Amino acid sequence: MGALTGIRVIEMAGIGPGPFCAMMLSDMGAEVIRIDRLSQSGTGDRKVVLNRGRRSLAMDLKNPDAVEALLRLVEKADVLIEGFRPGVMERLGLGPDTCLDHNEKLIFGRMTGWGQTGPLAQAAGHDINYISIAGAIGAMGYADRPPAPPLNLVGDFGGGAMYLLSGILAALVERSASGTGQVIDAAMTDGTASLLSPFYGLLAMNTWTTDRESNKLDGGAHYYGSYECSDDKYISIGSIEPQFYALLLEKAGLDDPAFLEQNDKAGWPALKQKLIVVFKTKTRQQWCDLMEGTDICFAPVLDLAEAPNHPHNKARETFVEVEGIVQPAPAPRFSRTKSAIQSPAALVGEHSEAILSDWGFSPTEIENLRVKSAI
DSSP states (O other), X not given: OOTTTTOEEEEEOOSTHHHHHHHHHHHTTOEEEEEEEGGGTTOOOXXXXXXXXXXXXXXXXXXXXXXXXXXXXXXXXXXXXXXXXXXXXXXXXXXXXXXXXXXXXXXXXEEESSOSSSTTTXXXXXXXXXXXXXXXXXXXXXXXXXXXXXXXXXXIIIXXXXXXXXXXXXXXXXXXXXXXXXXXXXXXXXXXXXXXHHHHHHXXXXXXXXXXXXXXXXXXXXXXXXXXXXXXXXXXXXXXXXHHHHHHHHHHTOOOGGGGOTXXXXXXXXXXXXXXXXXXXXOHHHHHHHHTTSTTOXXXXXXTTTGGGSHHHHHHTOEEEETTEEEXXXXXXXXXXXXXXXXXXXXXXXXXXXXXXXXXXXXXXXHHHHHTTOO
């Protein structure tokens, strides 16, 4: 019984942040049904972790009967999530005004890159573009090469999905008092900019510069970054606080007096070069044996295959296996209403009849929708 047990969610199938938000809602106990395209019926892959925990209903939303059926589902839903370009849901006859007319308590979550309004609202884009105009990617990477894409974690999943999720949860709380739903405009540009709030504060205080690799947290400081070991693997250190930095010097055997000037920015490049040489003298495991678990703020840099086998992750069961697929477990953790993976990913249209039946359609109505090629 997850924290969101009893909440019904309609997810309009999409890519990236929308599905991630739906996965989170499902992990927390909500019943999430995904509306897939009828033309893709039977496709899909159980290994798509992003699609776990939901059943699939395949519909042809260019068919008026399908639109009418979906609006009947909307009447019983708490939340609807869509990630189309602005105006698409309206053209389908499923815009927020229409849906809220059918269910005034509905939370209508809209996930886009640029937002519902603005000069770029109708332009195509991807994570790298959204985090570019927000100022994020311009602050990341090495000074002597182009900014490197930080996977699509910052825009799609951090600035997008998690802000849509927080908006939905806040709207559900507010609805418990007002009894009325609302529309959430979650834009990845907005969310990414919000994530940068601390850095805009530092910039205003003149303790951060816009030059890459010149600050404490962007790889400029020798005591905050990743270093290669003798076995071509990597470790990371984050020895910001003086006491942690002193322990780093002690454990690494660094008695060079130059290291005593920890925050002399002029000396950072030379000290980083010295640390590069030092960390190349041992294997990653040897450094782990010496530093892991101490207050140095140290960790081995693990790849996706290694991370599930780290002792800390194993002890906390941070990763789980579902039908042979290793994947991250639900997060965060609740003391009473524990989250859980409800099922592996569904194939498109796999549960069409079962969903409609569970949501109040009669066998005759379901058969009529099938005959009319609506589902």
